[in-house]
Structures are given as structure tokens and as C-alpha cells.
Amino acid sequence: MWALRRASNPLRNREISLGSFRAGCARVESASCYLKNDSQSAEHAPVFTDRFVSFKRYHHMQCESFKIYNGRHHFSSHAGTKSSEDEDDLEDGFSELETAASASEIQASKTPCESDNDLISESEISDVDSDDEASGLKNELELSDIVAEGSKKIIEPKRVSVQLLKAILNAPGLSIKSVLDKWVEDGNEVNKSDIMILNSNLQKRKMCERALQMLEWSADHYECSERDYASRLDLIARVQGLRKAEKFIENIPKAYRGEVVYRISLANCVATQNIRKANEVFNKMKSLELPITASAYNQLLLLYKRVDRKKIADLLIQMEKDDVKPTVFTYNLLIDTKGQSKDITGMNQIVETMKEEGIEPLHETRNIMARHYIAAKFKDKAEAVVKEMEGGDARENRAACRYLLVLYALLGKADEVSRIWEICQSDANIYEYLAAIEAWGKLKKIKEAEEVFEKASSRWKRPSARAHSTLLKVYADHKMLAEGKDLVKRMAEGGFRIGPQTWDALVRLHVEAGEVEKADTILHKATQQTRMKPMFNSLIAIMEHYSKKGDVHNAEKIFYRMQQAGYGARIRQFQVLVKAYVNGKSPAYGMNQRMKADNIFPNHQLVEMLNQVDPFKKTAASDLLD
Numbered sequence: 001m002w003a004l005r006r007a008s009n010p011l012r013n014r015e016i017s018l019g020s021f022r023a024g025c026a027r028v029e030s031a032s033c034y035l036k037n038d039s040q041s042a043e044h045a046p047v048f049t050d051r052f053v054s055f056k057r058y059h060h061m062q063c064e065s066f067k068i069y070n071g072r073h074h075f076s077s078h079a080g081t082k083s084s085e086d087e088d089d090l091e092d093g094f095s096e097l098e099t100a101a102s103a104s105e106i107q108a109s110k111t112p113c114e115s116d117n118d119l120i121s122e123s124e125i126s127d128v129d130s131d132d133e134a135s136g137l138k139n140e141l142e143l144s145d146i147v148a149e150g151s152k153k154i155i156e157p158k159r160v161s162v163q164l165l166k167a168i169l170n171a172p173g174l175s176i177k178s179v180l181d182k183w184v185e186d187g188n189e190v191n192k193s194d195i196m197i198l199n200s201n202l203q204k205r206k207m208c209e210r211a212l213q214m215l216e217w218s219a220d221h222y223e224c225s226e227r228d229y230a231s232r233l234d235l236i237a238r239v240q241g242l243r244k245a246e247k248f249i250e251n252i253p254k255a256y257r258g259e260v261v262y263r264i265s266l267a268n269c270v271a272t273q274n275i276r277k278a279n280e281v282f283n284k285m286k287s288l289e290l291p292i293t294a295s296a297y298n299q300l301l302l303l304y305k306r307v308d309r310k311k312i313a314d315l316l317i318q319m320e321k322d323d324v325k326p327t328v329f330t331y332n333l334l335i336d337t338k339g340q341s342k343d344i345t346g347m348n349q350i351v352e353t354m355k356e357e358g359i360e361p362l363h364e365t366r367n368i369m370a371r372h373y374i375a376a377k378f379k380d381k382a383e384a385v386v387k388e389m390e391g392g393d394a395r396e397n398r399a400a401c402r403y404l405l406v407l408y409a410l411l412g413k414a415d416e417v418s419r420i421w422e423i424c425q426s427d428a429n430i431y432e433y434l435a436a437i438e439a440w441g442k443l444k445k446i447k448e449a450e451e452v453f454e455k456a457s458s459r460w461k462r463p464s465a466r467a468h469s470t471l472l473k474v475y476a477d478h479k480m481l482a483e484g485k486d487l488v489k490r491m492a493e494g495g496f497r498i499g500p501q502t503w504d505a506l507v508r509l510h511v512e513a514g515e516v517e518k519a520d521t522i523l524h525k526a527t528q529q530t531r532m533k534p535m536f537n538s539l540i541a542i543m544e545h546y547s548k549k550g551d552v553h554n555a556e557k558i559f560y561r562m563q564q565a566g567y568g569a570r571i572r573q574f575q576v577l578v579k580a581y582v583n584g585k586s587p588a589y590g591m592n593q594r595m596k597a598d599n600i601f602p603n604h605q606l607v608e609m610l611n612q613v614d615p616f617k618k619t620a621a622s623d624l625l626d
Contacts, residue, residue: 273568339372441474550584587615
């Protein structure tokens, strides 16, 4: 305890950047901390033994954000991210670490369908890419691992009528209940497993309103469990807001108002970055003497990472007081924090602590370490970790290949990327295809990236939209506007959903081409037409360019749209906004009050900018005139 308190005081005075996680907001702790389809589950993940992380080792240098990871991950279900030189981009892109396995991901089955006309397997129904979004927060919140655990017990039959799915997808938005009623009246059956499969699919398609209507219909026909109530609560919070969700909790029978329900409520508060509500829910769980798990603490850690890092040390101390054992996710979180702060020594010490606790770093942890080594210019250390990941033979260690492709690319080793891809390509899975496209793109080998994309397209009649999005990002990175537009047209002609990840790449393409207004228009039209949430990175990229031009009006407009999209205030947003006032030589009236209202505490850089745009700033001339 003394060591914890000793470490916590200096932490209060330092910027702690907790995540190059691509994902957004923490809704549930993912078993596979870094890649959501890994084999381990959260409930089987090793945890710390009696001794907590040695936080006297955990404190070294002031954090400085830098570009670490370019992929999309989420810890919850309401947010997402991609690589950029900004911390917010890192947070939005590191989806896998901050993301949790959703019910659909856990339940996905590869059973082939028996009838192309009548039945489709769950995996085929769910062949819709979730925007990991990983984007700014974790895109859209999905259910927690507990809810998912309950769901997979329910789903035994993996098939559902394709006609029912089509009827729900094609029905007017507010008529899902009548569609289900008619289906039953026609002599068909809709059981609970059907509801869960369809619900999972609708959420992946971002059709949360329809999913909510379906769960409401199910509640009228089947007895609800605590997990059923939690599923509805999750959707109500996402569709109707936290207030409606709070009222729904009050109507849940007390017997079913347990830890799962409150954890989902906490996750939704975290997703919207509402500190006050999150603390209220957390304290409510304590007052009700509900189990406080590491998952709940991890959600708060992710929240404070974004909005009030000074509270992280106190939260870690409280975690120890409550005798809550940190999980592998917590370790990866701390390792990533040290890496982002460029405190490589501190990062290594946490890894050693992890090993001392009997937990050998897996691919996810080594991937985090290697990326930070590369970013900090420790090439030798990075190569050593990569070789460790590969082991003696990559053919026998295929699980590492998806990481190795990108890591070797980041190290500039084209020959090694080619070697690893040669091992994978005969029977590569979608994740290896995506990694290969990204890797060749990082090596500026566009032709090779396109060849991998075409192989993926020929292997599957309708490859994942993520393959298109990955190649589109390659085009965006290299300012290939014409090629990017052609690929988007190809997606539209192929019937692919054009979602937030595609919008993000289009925004980047137009912004890099100097067409900021066009990027703004594209994003605004897309969000209005689809009612889907844009990625945080898309909005901040447009806002940054308006800021550089000193365009205060449009910078404020994007700031407002961020709030409308549900992104809570962050210091990064205010930095960009105030910079617009600085470049536009405009006084920023009430800016300090706005920041205070959003619980934002300016850092040194922001304080300097605020002084420049202070309308009541005293100068030598003003003193004389006064």
C-alpha cells in the first residue's frame, strides 16, 4: 500500500496516456485483449496473484503521445479508432485492446448452411463488419462478456430463416413487432435462439432501433432473464440515451437487477464519457454490495484515460483496497501506457512484473511492446520481440502471423513480409489478408497490396467489407484520391455497406488532397442519411484543417457535431478548437468556463494558447489606457 501511495502522488501531476488502443470506449473486457477473435476468453484469462503491479516501478516519465498502432479495436460496443500521430487517434484505433468480444463474436458458427434458400448459418447472417472503430470511442457499445456468456448458452441452433431476416431488414423502421407477429401468424416459429442470432446481426449492421424492437417483442412472448434485461438496457442506452436507460433499470424486477445490469449501465456511461453518471453507477454497485470485478475497474480506467488522467492512480489504489485482482487486460493497459510515455524502462519493468506473477506474455502483449519499441526507435529490441513471437517456425506458429506481417513492415523488412505471406497465402484467413494489405501499404508497395486484395476477392464471392476499407486506407495514406474513389464505387456496385470506416478513409483522401469542404460535406451527408455515428478521427481530421486556416466558425461547427455524435469532451478537441482562435486571431470568450463545465483541465500547451486568445488579457498598452 505504501508503494502504491508513493507512486500515486507523482502520477497526479503527470499526463498519463493509457492507450494506443484502437478502440473506443470500454464496454466489456475482452478476453483476447488485442485481437477479438483470439482463442482465450476473458473469464479464463490469467489474473495477478496476491501482489499487485509494482507501481513504484510504474512511474517514470511524463507521457507524450505518438503514433503507435494502426488498426481498429474496441473494448466496448459504442466506439472505435485508427492510427494517427495523436493520442485520440490511437485510442480510437486500438479497438482490440479496448474492445470486448460481443455476443455475436463469441457465438459465431462456421457450420455451412443446409439450404441456400431457406436457412443460413449464424456466421453467414453475421457477415457484416462491425466498425471497430475502433473510430473514436469504441464505436457502438456491444454487450459485455457476461451477457455474451449467457447468450452463447441460449444459442444452440445456429440457423434462422433467411426470409425472416430479410423481412426484418426490409421492413419500415417502426414495424418490426408487426413483422414478427405476422411471421408467427403464418405458422412459423420464432424461438429465443432466433432472437439472439437476429439481434446480433442487426447490431452489427448498426440497426439498433430494430434490434430493440425485436427484444421488446421477445419480452412480451418469453420469460426474461437478467441477461435479457441487460441486453435491452444496452440498446435503450444506445438508442434512447442514458436517462431512458435509468428509468428502465427502475422497472426491472429487483430479482433481476444484479451486477450484470449495472455493469452494462456503467459501460454505457463510459461510452458516452459521462464521468458523473459512471461514478454514480459504480457507487451504486458498491452500496448494493454487488460484486465489483476487474472489468468494472478497467472501464473506469479507460474513462479516466480519456477525460481525467489524474484520477487513475487513486483508482488503482482503490482497486487494491477492494482486493480486485487485475487481469491480463490491466497489464496490457499499463504496458501500453508506459510505451506511449516513451518510458521503455518502465514498460520493461511491468513486463517483468507480469512474468514474476507467472504470466508469460502472449502475442497480444508482445505486439504492444514491439510497436512501442519501433515508435521509440529501439529497433533491436523490437526485432528481438518479433523473433520471440515467431518462434522457431512461423508455419507452426500461425497465430502470430497476422501480427508479424505488420510488425515486419513497420521495421521496413519487405523480404520478411514476403516470407511470412508466402507461409499464409495458400490458406490465409481474413485477418491475415487484412494484415498483408496493411503491411504492403506501409512498405509503399501498392501493387502488392492490390494483389492481396484481389486474391481475397477471388477466394470469397463477397469478401468482407473490411478488406475494401483496409485497401482504401492504403490509398488514403498515399494520397491516391482517384484510386480511392474508384474503390468506393466498386464497393457501392458490389452492394457493400458504406460505413464509418469507409467514410474515414474518404475524409482522409479529400483532406490530404486539400478538399476539406468536400470531406466535410461527404461526412455530414453520410451521417444524416444513415444515422450512423462517424468515427472520432474523421471529425478531428476535418476540424484540424479548419483550425490551421483559422476558420473559427467551421471549427466550432465540427466541435458541436462531435458532441451531437456522443463524443464527450477531451482535451484534444479543445486544443484544436483554441488553435483555430489563435490562428484566426480571434478572442475566445468564455473558453475557460466551457472547459470547466466539461471537467477539462488544460495542460501547459493549452494554457499558453488560452493566454493568447484571452479577450481580457492585460498588456502594457492596456494598462496605460486603463
